[in-house]
Amino acid sequence: MRNAPPPNPPGEPPDQPLGNVTVGAEGQGSEVAVVSQLPARAAPPPAVAGPVGDRTRGLRRTIAYVLIISYALLMFVPFAWTVITSFKTRPDALRLTIIPDPFTTAPWQFAVDTLDPGIITLFTNSVILAGIVTISNLVLGSLGGYAFARLRFPGREILFLVVLATLMIPDQLRLVPLYVMYTELGLTRGLAQYLGLILVLAISATSIFLLRQYFLSIPKDLEEAARIDGAGFFTTFRKVMLPLASPALAAVAILQFQGTWNAFFWPVILLRDRDHWTIPMSLYLFRESGGLVTNWPPLMAVIVIATIPILVLYIFFQRFFVEGVAASGVKG
Amino acid sequence: MTAAAPAQRAGKHGRTGERQEALAGYAFIAIPMLLFLVLNIGTTLFAFYISLWDWNYRLGPQELIGLANFEKLLGDRLFHTAIRNTAYYTVIWVPLTMAVGLFLAVIVNQKIRGQTFFRAAFYFPAIASSAAITVLWIFLLQPDGLFNEVRGAIGLNPLYEAMGFGPNHNWFGNSGTAMNSVIILNAWTTSGTFMLFYLASLQSISHEVYEAAAIDGAGPWQAFWKVTFPLLKPGHFFVATVGVIGGLQLFDQALIGGGSNGDPQYALMTVVLYLYNAAFSQFNPGYAASIGVVLFFVILVISLIQRRLFGNTQAA
Numbered sequence: 001m002r003n004a005p006p007p008n009p010p011g012e013p014p015d016q017p018l019g020n021v022t023v024g025a026e027g028q029g030s031e032v033a034v035v036s037q038l039p040a041r042a043a044p045p046p047a048v049a050g051p052v053g054d055r056t057r058g059l060r061r062t063i064a065y066v067l068i069i070s071y072a073l074l075m076f077v078p079f080a081w082t083v084i085t086s087f088k089t090r091p092d093a094l095r096l097t098i099i100p101d102p103f104t105t106a107p108w109q110f111a112v113d114t115l116d117p118g119i120i121t122l123f124t125n126s127v128i129l130a131g132i133v134t135i136s137n138l139v140l141g142s143l144g145g146y147a148f149a150r151l152r153f154p155g156r157e158i159l160f161l162v163v164l165a166t167l168m169i170p171d172q173l174r175l176v177p178l179y180v181m182y183t184e185l186g187l188t189r190g191l192a193q194y195l196g197l198i199l200v201l202a203i204s205a206t207s208i209f210l211l212r213q214y215f216l217s218i219p220k221d222l223e224e225a226a227r228i229d230g231a232g233f234f235t236t237f238r239k240v241m242l243p244l245a246s247p248a249l250a251a252v253a254i255l256q257f258q259g260t261w262n263a264f265f266w267p268v269i270l271l272r273d274r275d276h277w278t279i280p281m282s283l284y285l286f287r288e289s290g291g292l293v294t295n296w297p298p299l300m301a302v303i304v305i306a307t308i309p310i311l312v313l314y315i316f317f318q319r320f321f322v323e324g325v326a327a328s329g330v331k332g
Numbered sequence: 333m334t335a336a337a338p339a340q341r342a343g344k345h346g347r348t349g350e351r352q353e354a355l356a357g358y359a360f361i362a363i364p365m366l367l368f369l370v371l372n373i374g375t376t377l378f379a380f381y382i383s384l385w386d387w388n389y390r391l392g393p394q395e396l397i398g399l400a401n402f403e404k405l406l407g408d409r410l411f412h413t414a415i416r417n418t419a420y421y422t423v424i425w426v427p428l429t430m431a432v433g434l435f436l437a438v439i440v441n442q443k444i445r446g447q448t449f450f451r452a453a454f455y456f457p458a459i460a461s462s463a464a465i466t467v468l469w470i471f472l473l474q475p476d477g478l479f480n481e482v483r484g485a486i487g488l489n490p491l492y493e494a495m496g497f498g499p500n501h502n503w504f505g506n507s508g509t510a511m512n513s514v515i516i517l518n519a520w521t522t523s524g525t526f527m528l529f530y531l532a533s534l535q536s537i538s539h540e541v542y543e544a545a546a547i548d549g550a551g552p553w554q555a556f557w558k559v560t561f562p563l564l565k566p567g568h569f570f571v572a573t574v575g576v577i578g579g580l581q582l583f584d585q586a587l588i589g590g591g592s593n594g595d596p597q598y599a600l601m602t603v604v605l606y607l608y609n610a611a612f613s614q615f616n617p618g619y620a621a622s623i624g625v626v627l628f629f630v631i632l633v634i635s636l637i638q639r640r641l642f643g644n645t646q647a648a
C-alpha cells in the first residue's frame with residue numbers, strides 16, 4: 001500500500017536526522033540497528049523484578065524464548081518450503097519430505113523454457129521497471145525535497161500541503177480515471193504501457209517528504225558558504241547538499257525499489273501485454289490462466305526468483321527497510 | 333543619510349536574489365508538481381466526474397445520470413457482500429495483528445539474547461511481494477499441502493475433526509474458511525510491521541514510570557496492563573488507523589486467491605475487488621468510479637478522526 005498517511009505530522013522537523021542510523025540506546029551497540037530510526041531517548045525498560053521469586057522468573061523467560069523462537073521459525077518455514085519444493089518433482093511436491101527425492105532442476109528448466117513469458121523475461125522486466133522508478137524517485141524526490149526544505153518561494157507551504165494530500169487519496173479511486181485517460185492517450189498499448197506505469201510511480205509524496213525532512217536537519221552553514229562563493233542554486237544542491245543526504249537517499253532507494261519490485265495493483269491494471277508482465281503479476285496470471293493450478297514446483301521457482309533480490313537487499317540494508325516502514329505505513 | 337545608501341543597495345540586491353531563489357524553487361518542483369497535479373489531483377476530480385455518468389470505455393460519456401450510480405450501490409447485493417466481507421476482514425485482522433505485533437514488540441524490547449535477529453526475523457515476511465506470499469500460502473493450505481500434512485503428522489486431526497474440518501480440508505477453496513485464511517496470512521506478513529510501530533511507541537515511554545511501578549510492588553504482568561498498555565494509547569490509535577485503512581483496501585490477496593469474482597462463492601469479494609470487477613468485468617467505469625468515491629470518503633473520515641485526536645503524538 002503506497003498511500004498510507006504519513007506517520008509524521010506535516011511540517012514538523014524530525015527530532016533526529018534520519019541518517020544517524022547506527023545511533024541507538026547506550027549500552028546496546030548494534031543491537032538496536034533494526035529500530036534505529038527511533039528516537040534514542042529511552043532505553044528499553046529493564047525486566048522489572050517483581051515480588052515473584054527467581055524460579056518463576058526463569059520459567060517465564062524460558063517460555064518467552066520458546067514462544068519467540070517458534071514464531072521466528074514460522075516466519076522462515078514457508079520460504080524454506082518454497083525453495084525445497086522448487087527442486088522437487090510434481091508428485092514429490094505433495095509429500096512431507098525435506099529432502100527432494102529425486103532432486104531435480106526440471107521445474108527451473110520449465111520456468112525458463114516453457115513458461116510464457118519465461119522467468120528471464122519476467123526478471124528483466126521487473127529489474128528495468130524497479131530501476132527506472134527508483135532513479136526517478138531519487139532525482140525528483142531530492143529536487144522537490146530540497147526546494148520544499150530550503151528554497152523560499154511564494155506558495156511553498158500550500159504546494160507542500162498538496163503533495164501531502166496526495167497520500168490521502170487511495171490508489172483505487174484513481175484506477176478508473178487513470179485508465180480512461182491512458183486509453184485516450186494510447187498509453188495502454190505496446191511499450192507505452194511501461195511509460196504509463198512509470199509515470200504513475202515516478203514520484204511518490206513519501207520520497208519528497210523523507211528527503212525534505214532530512215534536508216531540514218542539515219545545518220545551513222555549508223550551503224551559505226557555497227552561495228557566498230558564487231555557486232548557483234543547482235550547483236549548491238548538486239555539489240554540497242546531495243552528497244550530505246546520502247543516508248536519506250539510500251532509504252528512499254530501498255523503499256522505492258522494494259515497493260516497485262513487489263508492486264501488484266498498478267502493473268495488473270496497466271500492463272496488458274504478456275511480454276510486459278512483471279514477476280508478481282505473472283504469479284497471479286500463471287495460476288489464473290496458465291495451467292499451473294496444480295503444477296507447483298515451477299511456480300515455487302518463480303516465487304524464489306521474485307523474493308531473492310529483496311532478500312539480498314534486506315540482509316545488507318536492513319536498517320533502511322525499517323526507516324521505510326516508518327515513512328510509508330503498512331502494506332495492504 | 334549616508335548609512336541609508338548601502339542598506340538600500342543591499343535591499344535591491346536581496347530582491348533579485350529572492351526572485352532567483354523563487355524561480356529556482358519553482359524549477360526544482362516543476363516536474364513532481366506537474367505529475368501530482370495531473371495524476372493525483374486531476375484523476376481524483378475526474379473520478380468524481382466519471383461517477384456521475386453512464387460511461388463507456390470506447391465511446392466516452394454517454395449520459396449524465398447524477399447520483400444514479402450511488403443509488404444503484406445501495407441496492408446492489410454483491411456490493412453489500414463486498415462490504416460485509418471487508419468489514420469482517422478488518423474487524424478480525426486489525427485487532428489480531430495488533431495483539432501479535434504488541435506482544436512481539438514488548439518481547440524484543442526486553443534485554444534478550446538475539447534481539448537484533450528476532451526483530452529482523454519478525455519483520456522478514458513483510459519484505460516479500462503480496463503476490464508471492466499469497467501463491468505460497470495457497471500452496472501451503474491446499475488439500476494435500478504442508479499445513480494439512482503437518483497437522484496430520486503431529487496428530488492434531490481429531491481436534492480439527494471436532495471443529496468440522498476433514499484431513500484434506502481446502503482452506504482457500506472453501507467459502508467458510510477462505511477469508512479466515514487471508515486473515516491469518518496477512519496477520520503473518522504484517523505483525524512485524526506493527527511490531528516496529530509499537531516499538532517506536534514503547535521507547536517513548538519514560539523509564540521512571542516503570543521504576544515507580546516497581547516500587548509500588550507491581551509485577552511485570554501488572555506493570556504491563558496498568559502502565560504500559562494505557563500509556564501506549566496514541567500508539568494503539570495510530571496502528572489501528574493505519575490497519576483499518578489498509579484493511580479497507582484489501583485487494584491483492586483477494587484477487588489472487590479468488591479471481592475477479594472473489595471465489596469461492598464471493599467469499600473473497602472485497603470492496604476494492606468489486607471496484608475492479610465493475611471496471612474490468614462489468615465494463616462499467618462510472619459505477620466503478622462511484623465505489624472509489626465512497627471508499628475515498630470513508631478513508632478520509634477515518635484519517636481526519638485520527639489526526640483530530642492524536643495529530644501530534646503519533647507512534648512512528
